[in-house]
Amino acid sequence: MKDIQLRELHRNTAQYADKEIVVRGWVRTNRSSNKFGFIEINDGTFFKSVQIVYEADKIDNFDQIAKALISSALMVRGTVTLTPEAKQPFEIKAAEVVIEADSAADYPLQKKRHSMEFMREIAHLRPRSNTFSAVFRVRSLVSYAIHKFFQDNDFVYVHTPIVTGSDCEGAGEMFRITTLDMENPPRTEEGKIDYGEDFFGKETSLTVSGQLEAETFALAFRNVYTFGPTFRAENSYTARHASEFWMIEPEIAFADLEDNMELAEAMVKYIINYVLEHAPEEMEFFNKFMEKGLLERLDNIVNSDFGRVTYTEAVELLKKSGKEFQYPVEWGIDLQTEHERYLTEEIFKKPLFVTDYPKEIKAFYMRLNEDNKTVAACDLLVPGVGEIIGGSQREERLDVLTQRMAELDLDEKDYWWYLDLRKYGGVKHAGYGLGLERIVLYITGMGNIRDVLPFPRTPKTAEF
Amino acid sequence: MKDIQLRELHRNTAQYADKEIVVRGWVRTNRSSNKFGFIEINDGTFFKSVQIVYEADKIDNFDQIAKALISSALMVRGTVTLTPEAKQPFEIKAAEVVIEADSAADYPLQKKRHSMEFMREIAHLRPRSNTFSAVFRVRSLVSYAIHKFFQDNDFVYVHTPIVTGSDCEGAGEMFRITTLDMENPPRTEEGKIDYGEDFFGKETSLTVSGQLEAETFALAFRNVYTFGPTFRAENSYTARHASEFWMIEPEIAFADLEDNMELAEAMVKYIINYVLEHAPEEMEFFNKFMEKGLLERLDNIVNSDFGRVTYTEAVELLKKSGKEFQYPVEWGIDLQTEHERYLTEEIFKKPLFVTDYPKEIKAFYMRLNEDNKTVAACDLLVPGVGEIIGGSQREERLDVLTQRMAELDLDEKDYWWYLDLRKYGGVKHAGYGLGLERIVLYITGMGNIRDVLPFPRTPKTAEF
Numbered sequence: 001m002k003d004i005q006l007r008e009l010h011r012n013t014a015q016y017a018d019k020e021i022v023v024r025g026w027v028r029t030n031r032s033s034n035k036f037g038f039i040e041i042n043d044g045t046f047f048k049s050v051q052i053v054y055e056a057d058k059i060d061n062f063d064q065i066a067k068a069l070i071s072s073a074l075m076v077r078g079t080v081t082l083t084p085e086a087k088q089p090f091e092i093k094a095a096e097v098v099i100e101a102d103s104a105a106d107y108p109l110q111k112k113r114h115s116m117e118f119m120r121e122i123a124h125l126r127p128r129s130n131t132f133s134a135v136f137r138v139r140s141l142v143s144y145a146i147h148k149f150f151q152d153n154d155f156v157y158v159h160t161p162i163v164t165g166s167d168c169e170g171a172g173e174m175f176r177i178t179t180l181d182m183e184n185p186p187r188t189e190e191g192k193i194d195y196g197e198d199f200f201g202k203e204t205s206l207t208v209s210g211q212l213e214a215e216t217f218a219l220a221f222r223n224v225y226t227f228g229p230t231f232r233a234e235n236s237y238t239a240r241h242a243s244e245f246w247m248i249e250p251e252i253a254f255a256d257l258e259d260n261m262e263l264a265e266a267m268v269k270y271i272i273n274y275v276l277e278h279a280p281e282e283m284e285f286f287n288k289f290m291e292k293g294l295l296e297r298l299d300n301i302v303n304s305d306f307g308r309v310t311y312t313e314a315v316e317l318l319k320k321s322g323k324e325f326q327y328p329v330e331w332g333i334d335l336q337t338e339h340e341r342y343l344t345e346e347i348f349k350k351p352l353f354v355t356d357y358p359k360e361i362k363a364f365y366m367r368l369n370e371d372n373k374t375v376a377a378c379d380l381l382v383p384g385v386g387e388i389i390g391g392s393q394r395e396e397r398l399d400v401l402t403q404r405m406a407e408l409d410l411d412e413k414d415y416w417w418y419l420d421l422r423k424y425g426g427v428k429h430a431g432y433g434l435g436l437e438r439i440v441l442y443i444t445g446m447g448n449i450r451d452v453l454p455f456p457r458t459p460k461t462a463e464f
Numbered sequence: 465m466k467d468i469q470l471r472e473l474h475r476n477t478a479q480y481a482d483k484e485i486v487v488r489g490w491v492r493t494n495r496s497s498n499k500f501g502f503i504e505i506n507d508g509t510f511f512k513s514v515q516i517v518y519e520a521d522k523i524d525n526f527d528q529i530a531k532a533l534i535s536s537a538l539m540v541r542g543t544v545t546l547t548p549e550a551k552q553p554f555e556i557k558a559a560e561v562v563i564e565a566d567s568a569a570d571y572p573l574q575k576k577r578h579s580m581e582f583m584r585e586i587a588h589l590r591p592r593s594n595t596f597s598a599v600f601r602v603r604s605l606v607s608y609a610i611h612k613f614f615q616d617n618d619f620v621y622v623h624t625p626i627v628t629g630s631d632c633e634g635a636g637e638m639f640r641i642t643t644l645d646m647e648n649p650p651r652t653e654e655g656k657i658d659y660g661e662d663f664f665g666k667e668t669s670l671t672v673s674g675q676l677e678a679e680t681f682a683l684a685f686r687n688v689y690t691f692g693p694t695f696r697a698e699n700s701y702t703a704r705h706a707s708e709f710w711m712i713e714p715e716i717a718f719a720d721l722e723d724n725m726e727l728a729e730a731m732v733k734y735i736i737n738y739v740l741e742h743a744p745e746e747m748e749f750f751n752k753f754m755e756k757g758l759l760e761r762l763d764n765i766v767n768s769d770f771g772r773v774t775y776t777e778a779v780e781l782l783k784k785s786g787k788e789f790q791y792p793v794e795w796g797i798d799l800q801t802e803h804e805r806y807l808t809e810e811i812f813k814k815p816l817f818v819t820d821y822p823k824e825i826k827a828f829y830m831r832l833n834e835d836n837k838t839v840a841a842c843d844l845l846v847p848g849v850g851e852i853i854g855g856s857q858r859e860e861r862l863d864v865l866t867q868r869m870a871e872l873d874l875d876e877k878d879y880w881w882y883l884d885l886r887k888y889g890g891v892k893h894a895g896y897g898l899g900l901e902r903i904v905l906y907i908t909g910m911g912n913i914r915d916v917l918p919f920p921r922t923p924k925t926a927e928f
Contacts, residue, residue, distance in 0.1 A: 003718070005686065007618055024718045026889045043718070044685035045618055071889040073718075100718075101860070101891040124677075124881040125888070127684035136681070140621040147611050154471055154509055157604040161919045162626070162670075162693045163639075163708050165926045175627075175663065177639045177670065179697050182649060182657050193646050199639065199697055199707070200926035206626075206641065213588075213919060213928060217600070220591035221508035222469065229626045229692065233643050233663055243663070244627050254467070254488045254507070254537075254564075396565070417588040417928055424589070425490045425535040427565040455625045455677055462629045462664035464677060464881055 001077065007045035009080070013090050016080040023050065023092065024100065026073050026128070029111060032066040039065070039097075041074055044127075047134060047281040051091040052076050059097055070110060071103040071128070116451055123455050123464055131289070134282035135452055138275055139440050145274035146227060146248055146436075149267050155250065156221040159228060160210025165202055166414055173233045174205035175243075206231035211249050211431060212365070212418050215394060218251035218429050219421050225250040227436075235459050239448040242437065244457040251431035257367075257376045257393045260430035261353050264380055264389050265306045268351070268439070272298050275443055291445030297383065298443065300350070307352040309343070311335075311374065314354050317347055334361045335379075340386035351382045364404050365418075366392040367428075378432070385442050391432025398422040465541070471509035473544070477554050480544040487514065487556065488564065490537050490592070493575060496530040503529070503561075505538055508591075511598060511745040515555040516540050523561055534574060535567040535592070580915055587919050587928055595753070598746035599916055602739055603904050609738035610691060610712055610900075613731050619714065620685040623692060624674025629666055630878055637697045638669035639707075670695035675713050675895060676829070676882050679858060682715035682893050683885050689714040691900075699923050703912040706901065708921040715895035721831075721840045721857040724894035725817050728844055728853050729770045732815070732903070736762050739907055755909030761847065762907065764814070771816040773807070775799075775838065778818050781811055798825045804843075804850035815846045828868050829882075830856040831892075842896070849906050855896025862886040 003022040025041030028049050032038070035056050040049040052074075056062040068074065078094040108122050109129055119126040126132040150157065163177055179199040180186065186197040195203045210226040217224040226249040234241065250267075252259060276283055276298065287294040309317070318329040318339055323346075327336045335343075335354070344352045356374040359366070366375035380389035395401040401422060402412060412419060440452040450456040455464045467486040489505030492513050496502070499520050504513040516538075520526040532538065542558040572586050573593055583590040590596040614621065627641055643663040644650065650661040659667045674690040681688040690713040698705065714731075716723060740747055740762065751758040773781070782793040782803055787810075791800045799807075799818070808816045820838040823830070830839035844853035859865040865886060866876060876883060904916040914920040919928045 005618075024891075045687065073889040073891040101889045103888045107888045124680040124884060125684075127681055133684065136622065137620055137685070139623075140615075143621050143623075144611055144615045147608055151604075151608045154469075156601055157607050158600065158918055159603075159607075159693070159710055161708060161921055161926070161928070163695075163921045163926050166928075175641045175643060176646070177641060178646070179639060180646070182640070182642070182644070182646065185646060199923060200921065201924040202926065204926050216588040216928075217591055217918065220589075220597065221601070223509065229623070231627075244625060246623055420588060424567045424571045425537040425565045427488075427537040454622055454681065457625055457627045457664065459663060460665040462625070462627050462666065462668050464625070464630075464680075 003075070005045045006041075006043045006050055009050065010046045010048060013080070013082070017082050017090070018079060020077065020079050020095065021092075022075065022077050024073065024075050025050070026071050027068055027103070028070065030066070030068055030070070037062075037066050039068065039074070041076065044133070047130075047137070047279075047285065048088075051088055052078065052094050052097070053091050054094040054097055059094055061097065064099070065097045068099060069103040069105060069107065071107045072099055073101040074098065075100050116448065120450055120456070127454075130285065132451075134279070134285050135440070135444055135446060136454065138279055138282055138444055139436075139452060141275050141278050142271055142440055142443065143227070143246075143436065145271045146267070146434075148274070149270045150223075150225045150250065153223065155223040155225050156217065158210075158214060158217045158224050158226055160207070160213040160226045160249075162207050162229065163200065163204050164207045165200070165204050166212070174208060175231055175233045177204045177206060208232060209247070209249065209433065211251065211433065212415075214249050214251040214431065215421060215429065216417070218253045218431070219425065219427070222253045223250070224252075237459065239450075240438070240441075242449050242453055242456050242458055245449070245453070246436035248434045248436060249431060251429065253429040254427055255430050256428055257355065257378055257430055260391050260393065260432060261306075261308070261355075261378050261380075264353075264378075264391065264432055264434075265351075267434075268380070268389075269302050271439060272302050272443060286445050294445045301382070304350040306380070307348040307350055309348070309352060309354055310356045311354055311358065312356065314339075314343055318342065321347065332358050332360065337386040340379075340381045341383070344381040344386070345383045349383070351380060353378045353380055359404075362392070364408050364410060365394050365401070367395045368400055368404065376430075380432075382442060385438065388438045388442060389432050389434050391430065393428065393430040396422055396426045396428050398426070467539070469509045470505075470507045470514055473514065474510045474512060477544070477546070481546050481554070482543060484541065484543050484559065485556075486539065486541050488537065488539050489514070490535050491532055491567070492534065494530070494532055494534070501526075501530050503532065503538070505540065508597070511594075511601070511743075511749065512552075515552055516542065516558050516561070517555050518558040518561055523558055525561065528563070529561045532563060533567040533569060533571065535571045536563055537565040538562065539564050580912065584914055584920070591918075594749065596915075598743070598749050599904070599908055599910060600918065602743055602746055602908055603900075603916060605739050605742050606735055606904055606907065607691070607710075607900065609735045610689075610731070610898075612738070613734045614687075614689045614714065617687065619687040619689050620681065622674075622678060622681045622688050622690055624671070624677040624690045624713075626671050626693065627664065627668050628671045629664070629668050630676070638672060639695055639697045641668045641670060672696060673711070673713065673897065675715065675897065676879075678713050678715040678895065679885060679893065680881070682717045682895070683890065686717045687714070688716075701923065703914075704902070704905075706913050706917055706920055706922055709913070709917070710900035712898045712900060713895060715893065717893040718891050719894050720892055721819065721842055721894055724855050724857065724896060725770075725772070725819075725842050725844075728817075728842075728855065728896055728898075729815075731898075732844070732853075733766050735903060736766050736907060750909050758909045765846070768814040770844070771812040771814055773812070773816060773818055774820045775818055775822065776820065778803075778807055782806065785811065796822050796824065801850040804845045805847070808845040808850070809847045813847070815844060817842045817844055823868075826856070828872050828874060829858050829865070831859045832864055832868065840894075844896075846906060849902065852902045852906060853896050853898050855894065857892065857894040860886055860890045860892050862890070
């Protein structure tokens with residue numbers, strides 16, 4: 001008999017009522033008396049478990065099953081019985097129970113609470129817990145919602161390269177990739193390491209952003225997006241930074257900053273709606289155990305028009321607020337999380353685009369405004385988190401761009417192909433970056449990026 | 465007036481007939497006489513261009529527009545006119561044409577044929593050509609079809625790590641990741657390089673496969689898949705190998721080799737159907753210009769039941785065939801592309817799973833068959849290409865697995881978490897790997913992996 005997966009059984013219970021079926025799953029709890037017992041099993045396809053009732057006079061291996069350990073895997077043949085009066089809507093009365101795979105008594109995930117730190121040490125087992133089962137299903141749904149949003153709008157998904165010879169942000173905090181013998185590398189006549197002998201024939205690193213390459217595709221397909229891993233070799237030990245994370249970077253041509261913000265707002269709302277619709281049990285769980293009021297907060301986001309304020313106005317508002325910040329506010333500073341959160345939580349009380357930042361604190365490729373002081377940037381701030389999206393209209397004017405690169409000592413030769421885009425039909429275009437983990441944190445109410453990455457990579461940590 | 469994207473205009477032409485609209489796009493061709501001219505523009509949202517008719521007595525900048533260069537970007541306001549007798553079903557009669565961005569006379573993609581090699585040198589511009597516009601839209605659709613197939617079947621998408629401290633295949637052809645100063649690395653007392661000082665506190669590399677980590681998630685969620693970049697530091701200069709490529713690795717629990725093959729077959733058919741339905745113009749183009757008979761070949765795949773043959777039977781068939789192979793066939797050899805193609809093209813004439821390979825030529829994690837000589841592997845061979853999928857049932861028996869690891873000198877300590885999976889409810893499970901580029905080559909009829917990767921990375925090449 002083919003087994004029924006538990007998602008199917010939960011979603012369409014009525015059609016299995018009083019029928020004999022086969023299910024499989026891992027034991028979550030097991031308690032019994034002399035005559036009968038209850039096992040909750042879960043096969044991972046659905047957030048909630050299924051209760052199996054087994055009786056000594058119905059199955060001949062009662063004693064064995066009564067001792068079945070947590071996380072052992074069972075095959076159960078039995079009858080689906082609706083239980084409208086009980087806590088769970090149905091149970092399965094077993095006619096046969098077979099242990100398909102044993103577990104051991106030292107299984108680390110027993111039915112007690114564990115610290116998040118401990119769970120990170122058993123990252124290979126933690127998706128079997130309620131919390132991480134919910135987190136990683138939501139992460140999967142968020143990822144898919146992003147693809148679906150862009151594909152439904154005919155965006156082209158482009159895989160920008162991970163191995164790169166250029167440094168998009170000019171930040172320098174990159175991981176080197178090499179196949180040279182580190183103990184005894186080849187050297188040039190001057191005694192320097194000879195990267196000409198390296199695998200790619202030059203120095204290469206892990207990408208920090210696919211934006212520049214995505215621009216080449218936007219100027220061919222009009223609407224494109226990337227979705228891939230990015231890397232930062234920063235020694236940050238915060239709850240919001242990881243060395244390896246996933247980023248989504250849409251890029252749209254014949255489009256300006258306003259189009260960019262409309263796209264970002266529509267995308268964020270779409271993602272939240274998608275998750276609410278496809279993971280109601282998980283979201284209920286987060287609302288109850290991770291962040292009271294989470295569902296209300298998300299509902300609020302979906303139903304509000306995001307605010308707009310320029311950086312200059314925002315600085316004025318913060319100065320006038322009378323609030324004492326740890327980091328004092330002056331025009332020209334990079335806004336800190338405390339400022340961002342005050343703006344979105346206290347002043348605007350909703351998601352907020354801050355636009356037109358001083359050029360000195362933004363990247364070289366952002367379009368210079370007419371005031372010659374600010375650039376057409378837009379960051380999206382959300383209550384409870386701060387920035388989750390950073391975007392801009394791109395500088396499409398070749399002369400302005402090369403001037404800006406000169407100011408920053410960037411070598412035009414390294415960007416020949418990027419500059420080509422401005423020579424051959426370089427229309428206005430814009431784009432933004434969304435950190436996948438940031439929005440998963442935001443939607444789940446989880447507090448640490450290490451707990452929304454399957455196997456987090458952070459300084460001194462690359463286990464599994 | 466908000467502009468209409470060309471995909472929308474092509475798909476719903478009737479509703480715009482005789483209406484004035486605004487469109488934008490880049491010039492593909494431009495020819496004119498004294499009185500009137502024709503410009504084909506394309507905004508990249510649709511494979512086919514739109515013809516603009518402009519007349520000297522309708523627009524006041526006729527001379528300027530008549531000189532508009534290829535790849536300059538236009539805004540056109542005009543009336544949609546159906547042309548049922550002409551080659552193209554409609555055209556736009558311009559009332560206003562504005563050049564939004566100039567191009568230059570040295571634009572490299574003029575209206576002549578270019579070699580594929582030349583196109584790789586201008587990878588930042590090649591998606592503007594017909595061929596690469598079609599390739600990269602199909603690549604995007606294949607990627608999305610894969611997500612949609614698995615998500616519609618409630619698989620959980622898991623982002624397995626790119627940075628890894630372990631070597632899944634034991635192959636050793638990996639890229640090192642480091643932030644150490646290569647010129648002057650820290651050294652231990654023994655004079656060796658001190659990787660304890662490296663960013664992650666140990667030696668790390670780029671992943672060659674997410675399978676082992678995916679197994680941890682399969683034993684929590686039952687059905688999962690990965691989709692991400694993988695890396696091989698092999699010095700292969702073939703048309704089928706790249707140093708960076710994307711791989712999809714589903715992993716299913718409570719499942720055996722037969723379930724695995726059923727999943728793979730359903731997935732391949734789904735992907736092909738999805739692309740045929742969503743990119744008919746692009747597929748028609750490939751059928752005409754890349755591979756005559758492509759559509760017939762794909763149609764054949766979708767409508768045939770994939771064959772099954774064991775390795776042992778396949779070797780017998782090849783030996784009996786009388787065909788002289790460059791590489792002689794004997795039980796125990798790794799099948800070469802010539803053997804694979806002969807099996808699928810000449811003997812079975814359809815896609816073919818070859819199963820149960822000798823354990824010596826397969827990875828340590830594949831499940832040992834009862835004959836003690838073969839393992840429960842399954843490779844999918846397709847006509848014209850050879851292998852596109854490699855999979856297996858995994859060894860879930862702890863004692864058999866550790867024995868096999870000992871034979872291969874793999875250190876159990878490096879795989880503690882992988883072995884844990886066999887201790888705590890390690891049910892039968894299986895999975896496979898699909899190379900994204902392989903199936904894109906297969907569906908488009910393109911011949912070289914460098915031409916289906918946006919910015920290919922191969923030995924000595926990491927431009928852009």
